[in-house]
Amino acid sequence: GRQWYDHGKLASKRNTFDDFVACAKHLVDIGITTPDRLVARGGSAGGLLMGAVINLRPDLFRAIVAEVPFVDTLTTMLDASLPLTITEWEEWGNPAAEHDTYDYLESYSPYDNVRAVPYPAILATAGLNDPRVQYWEPAKWVAKLRVTTTGDAPIYLKTEMGAGHHGPSGRYETWRDEAFILAFILDQLGVS
Known part of the structure; x- marks a missing residue:
């Protein structure tokens, strides 16, 4: 409900990540x-x-699989000229006006926290015409991951040249896009 949502935004955003990791770890711990x-x-x-x-x-x-991922969080939230930045300050905070917000966003922004570790296989997608998550965000993130990872898992970027935030339009294009993502997942799991 609303309380749960409120405990996962602004200065409590890290709860979202900690909860997700805890759930994933629990699935492993109980043998699922x-x-x-x-x-x-x-x-x-x-x-x-x-x-x-x-x-x-x-x-x-x-x-x-990170579809049109909002991964350069700090840079985006600092740029009021981008289409949704100002309206998103209610969710994320305004790092240009509040030093604590700047530090907090920087502490979890995926791009700013890439480090030299072996990352899992990654498929990131972008839409060239996406007004919400600019295509350069996932491109910049993938480039940094590729030069920083110490592992050999593949890190892919698939950019749809005619797509917006919700991927390609049209029934068959949507199915093709979904098939591509599922093929990536099945390949990574060794299913042939």
């Missing part, structure tokens, strides 16, 4: 799965979640 068989998927702000959790626990996941 293993890190080698665990794939997570999220888009937009859920893509931020994917980026944050693999920075916290890259060892916990076999693969991540």
